[in-house]
Every structure is written in C-alpha cells, then in structure tokens.
Amino acid sequence: xxxxxxxxxxxTHPFVNDLxxxxxxxxxxxxxxxxxxxxxxxxxxxEEADKFYLIRAGRVALEIHAGxxxxxxxxxxxxxxxxxxxxLISPYRWHYDACVVEDVRALTxxxxxxxxxxxxxxxxxxxxxxxxxxxxEQNLKATRMQLLDIYGS
Amino acid sequence: xVHNIDPMIPIPAHIRRVNWETxxxxxxxxxxxxxxxxxxxxxxxxxNMLYAFGIGESAISISSDPFKKNTISHTIHRLGIVTNSLSxxxxxxxxxxxxxxxxxxxxxxxxxxxxxxxxxxxxxxxLRPVIYSILRSRKKYRxxxxxxxxxxxxxxxxxxxxxxxxKFPDIHVLITADHGDSSWKGNVGxxxxxxxYIKLDGFRTTAMICGPEIMMxxxxxxxxxYGVPPNQIFISxxxxxxxxxxxxxxxxxxxxxxxxxxxxxxxxxxxxxxDKKEI
Ligand SMILES: Cc1cc2nc3c(=O)[nH]c(=O)nc-3n(C[C@H](O)[C@H](O)[C@H](O)COP(=O)(O)OP(=O)(O)OC[C@H]3O[C@@H](n4cnc5c(N)ncnc54)[C@H](O)[C@@H]3O)c2cc1C
Ligand code: FES
Numbered sequence: 001x002x003x004x005x006x007x008x009x010x011x012t013h014p015f016v017n018d019l020x021x022x023x024x025x026x027x028x029x030x031x032x033x034x035x036x037x038x039x040x041x042x043x044x045x046x047e048e049a050d051k052f053y054l055i056r057a058g059r060v061a062l063e064i065h066a067g068x069x070x071x072x073x074x075x076x077x078x079x080x081x082x083x084x085x086x087x088l089i090s091p092y093r094w095h096y097d098a099c100v101v102e103d104v105r106a107l108t109x110x111x112x113x114x115x116x117x118x119x120x121x122x123x124x125x126x127x128x129x130x131x132x133x134x135x136x137e138q139n140l141k142a143t144r145m146q147l148l149d150i151y152g153s
Numbered sequence: 154x155v156h157n158i159d160p161m162i163p164i165p166a167h168i169r170r171v172n173w174e175t176x177x178x179x180x181x182x183x184x185x186x187x188x189x190x191x192x193x194x195x196x197x198x199x200x201n202m203l204y205a206f207g208i209g210e211s212a213i214s215i216s217s218d219p220f221k222k223n224t225i226s227h228t229i230h231r232l233g234i235v236t237n238s239l240s241x242x243x244x245x246x247x248x249x250x251x252x253x254x255x256x257x258x259x260x261x262x263x264x265x266x267x268x269x270x271x272x273x274x275x276x277x278x279x280l281r282p283v284i285y286s287i288l289r290s291r292k293k294y295r296x297x298x299x300x301x302x303x304x305x306x307x308x309x310x311x312x313x314x315x316x317x318x319x320k321f322p323d324i325h326v327l328i329t330a331d332h333g334d335s336s337w338k339g340n341v342g343x344x345x346x347x348x349x350y351i352k353l354d355g356f357r358t359t360a361m362i363c364g365p366e367i368m369m370x371x372x373x374x375x376x377x378x379y380g381v382p383p384n385q386i387f388i389s390x391x392x393x394x395x396x397x398x399x400x401x402x403x404x405x406x407x408x409x410x411x412x413x414x415x416x417x418x419x420x421x422x423x424x425x426x427x428d429k430k431e432i
C-alpha cells in the first residue's frame with residue numbers, strides 16, 4: 001500500500017490525535033498494514049515483543065492459560081484501541097496470547113525501529129511514552145474495576 | 154396506580170412460568186388477580202413487593218413489557234431468605250403482591266433524544282420495560298445505545314433478546330463480560346469500556362443507568378466526559394425496603410424515600426447520596 005494511503009488510514013486512529021506532522025512521518029516510516037482472520041494468534045506469551053498494533057476493525061482477546069481453569073480471556077481490544085505496549089518496556093516480551101476473535105484490520109509498527117527513533121529523537125520518544133502511559137493507565141483502571149467485581153455488590 | 158385496595162395488603166399473583174436466566178437468576182411470569190379485568194398497569198422502572206407466604210417480602214422491579222397487561226414478569230437474583238423461597242416456586246403456585254410502587258424511567262421525556270441505557274448484572278431487569286417501550290415507538294427516539302456488562306458470559310440475562318434487539322437498525326447493543334473462556338467472542342472488560350466504541354451526542358442524550366452503585370459511579374464519569382447534562386441522567390437507587398409507600402422510613406436516603414420518590418431519580422437529586430447507606 002502506498003505511503004500516502006497508509007498516512008490517511010493512520011490519521012483516522014485516535015492514537016495519533018494531535019500528533020505533529022513530523023512525528024506522524026516518523027511513525028509512518030515504521031508502519032505496515034495487516035489483516036488477521038478469526039481464530040489466528042497475533043502473538044504468544046513469552047515471545048519477543050517487537051511490534052504494536054493500532055486496531056482499525058475487528059476484535060482481539062488477550063488470553064491467559066490459567067492451569068486447570070483453562071484459557072481465560074481477560075481483555076478485548078477493538079477498533080480505535082492499541083494492542084501491545086511490551087515493545088516499549090524491557091525485557092520486550094509479550095505477557096499474554098493475543099487471539100483474533102473477529103477478523104482484524106490493523107496497522108502494525110516495528111517496535112525495534114521505533115525504539116531507535118525514540119532514542120535519537122527524545123521529543124518523539126516522550127510523545128510515544130505519553131501516549132503509551134495512557135494505554136497503560138486505561139489498562140490499570142480496567143483491571144482494578146474487574147478486581148472490584150463491580151456487578152457483585 | 155397501585156392495584157391493591159389497601160397498599161399494605163397483598164393481592165394474589167399466580168405463577169404461570171419460571172425461566173432460569175442464569176445459574177442464580179430466574180424470571181417469574183405472574184398473573185396477578187387485580188381489578189380492572191386483571192390488567193396490571195405499571196410504568197417502566199416501577200417495582201412490586203413480592204410476598205413469599207410465611208417467609209417475607211422483597212422489592213423486585215417489573216421486567217416485562219408494560220403493554221402486556223395480563224401477565225407481568227420479575228427477574229430475581231437468588232440472594233437470601235425471600236429470594237431463595239421465591240426461587241422454589243412452580244407453575245400454579247401463588248404469592249402475594251403489592252404494587253406497583255415508585256417512580257419510572259423518563260420514557261416519555263426521552264422522546265426526540267438519543268437514549269443511552271447502561272446496565273450492570275441484574276440491573277438490566279428494570280430497564281427491559283424501557284427497551285420494550287422504545288421499540289414500540291421506535292421512530293419517536295433518535296439513536297439507542299444499550300451498554301450491558303456482567304461478571305461472565307454465563308451471567309448475562311436475556312441473551313436471546315439481546316441478540317434480537319441488536320438486529321434493529323440504529324439500536325447499538327454492546328455487551329461485555331469481566332472475563333470469559335475461549336468460547337466467548339464478545340467484549341471482555343467492565344461496562345464502562347464500551348463507551349470507547351460509541352459516539353454520544355451529549356446534549357441530545359438521555360441516559361438511564363441501573364446496576365450496583367459502584368458501577369453507576371464509574372458510568373457517570375464516562376457520561377460526564379461526553380458532556381451529558383446531569384439533569385438528563387437518571388439512575389435507579391436500591392435501598393432496603395419494608396412498606397414501599399413512604400411510611401416506615403426504612404428506605405430513607407437523606408430527604409428522599411427511595412420507595413416513593415424513587416427508585417428512579419434524576420442525577421442531581423441523588424449524586425451526593427451515591428455510596429451512602431440508609432440513614
Ligand atoms: C426498588 C428495588 C428494586 C429491586 N429490584 C430487584 C430485581 O428486579 N431483582 C432482584 O433480584 N432484586 C431486586 N432488588 C433487590 C431485592 O429487593 C433484594 O435482593 C431482596 O430483597 C433480598 O431479599 P432476601 O430475603 O432474599 O435476602 P436477605 O436475606 O434479606 O439478604 C441476603 C443478602 O443480600 C443482601 N441484600 C439484601 N437486600 C439487598 C439489596 N436491596 N441490594 C443488595 N443486597 C441486598 C443482604 O445484605 C444480605 O447480605 C430490588 C431492590 C429495590 C430496593
Ligand atoms: S420502604 Fe417504607 S418508607 Fe420506603
């Protein structure tokens with residue numbers, strides 16, 4: 001797909017809201033357009049985390065193998081959301097399996113390429129950190145609410 | 154309109170069907186013996202006091218279609234003495250019923266607006282009559298959003314109906330469970346997560362929320378972000394009840410009686426009471 005088309009697609013995703021043109025171009029230099037069919041796994045726990053994904057359509061479930069309890073789905077990620085933050089944080093390993101539960105269209109970014117760019121351009125690095133901190137904060141909030149068992153009272 | 158000649162004296166209501174919705178929640182289809190040709194009139198959001206003879210009474214919301222007046226249904230979560238006793242009823246058994254009591258959801262005032270219905274767990278039961286009412290006058294409302302969350306896929310109520318409602322044009326039914334196994338292909342996360350998949354026009358939205366108070370608190374934060382004005386947000390409060398008619402003070406919450414002034418309140422009347430036990 002032409003860079004121009006990818007740029008247009010990328011700009012529709014909330015993750016890049018208010019990103020400067022320069023930082024947008026830096027992101028675009030590491031992007032690929034991808035599709036995954038229902039039932040496939042995008043990554044597995046323990047594998048090297050060298051990418052992240054901006055989901056455009058479909059749904060991905062994060063799974064944990066919980067021994068005798070079997071597979072438990074702990075979170076789903078859908079359109080407008082971000083899949084994967086482990087590419088940014090050492091030791092760069094996935095903590096879950098990511099199973100496609102509804103055909104996915106996404107943009108994927110090469111984590112190694114982006115880490116290098118974050119090191120060389122700290123403004124860009126800070127922008128990435130701010131945006132991924134938000135993803136982490138949302139995940140933390142969601143996990144706390146799940147732990148509170150908000151329908152149980 | 155209360156169907157009892159004396160609101161403290163129950164009328165007989167006969168069990169016509171018992172449907173188990175989940176492992177611990179069931180729906181009783183009742184035929185109350187009331188005057189008016191046995192037509193039981195109620196507003197969406199109102200509740201009845203159901204009396205298991207010799208055991209006790211519980212406040213339970215009406216969960217059926219307000220336009221079907223010969224029978225009514227109640228969806229009940231088996232918790233303690235009364236609800237356990239109600240769970241053992243069979244076709245042909247009789248219970249006592251007082252009601253309907255309380256205020257209803259603003260189904261009429263919401264005409265011309267987008268409607269955002271947010272339910273958690275058993276909280277979908279009192280909102281089901283709202284959905285039936287809206288479907289009957291669909292053209293009078295703008296977009297409808299139903300956001301519903303439960304602990305697990307097995308705890309979701311009315312699954313067949315949820316699927317049906319989702320097929321109507323311009324009704325966005327979004328469902329989530331706190332966790333699921335590998336057979337669950339829907340959303341996983343708490344109900345507030347579903348707000349990231351919809352676009353609300355805050356000023357033109359009437360929101361109706363029912364669930365445990367902690368869930369309603371988090372939901373209010375999301376609605377605030379969309380700019381839904383507080384007087385367009387309605388919540389259903391639950392407090393322990395006895396008389397159901399504003400006499401005993403059991404359900405008093407500051408200056409309000411949940412049985413008489415509620416259970417459905419506009420947010421500004423009760424926002425300061427969320428999380429407070431009865432006084
Ligand atoms: C206006 C209103 C509408 C309601 N609608 C429904 C409904 O549609 N379906 C339904 O299943 N329930 C509904 N409830 C809650 C229901 O009234 C109680 O769950 C029921 O009275 C419990 O009675 P019990 O004898 O079975 O339990 P109890 O033996 O009295 O109590 C068992 C346990 O449940 C707790 N409990 C008791 N009452 C409540 C309550 N109101 N909320 C939370 N925990 C409680 C007690 O603290 C105790 O821990 C409603 C309550 C109100 C006030
Ligand atoms: S239950 Fe008696 S005053 Fe409300």
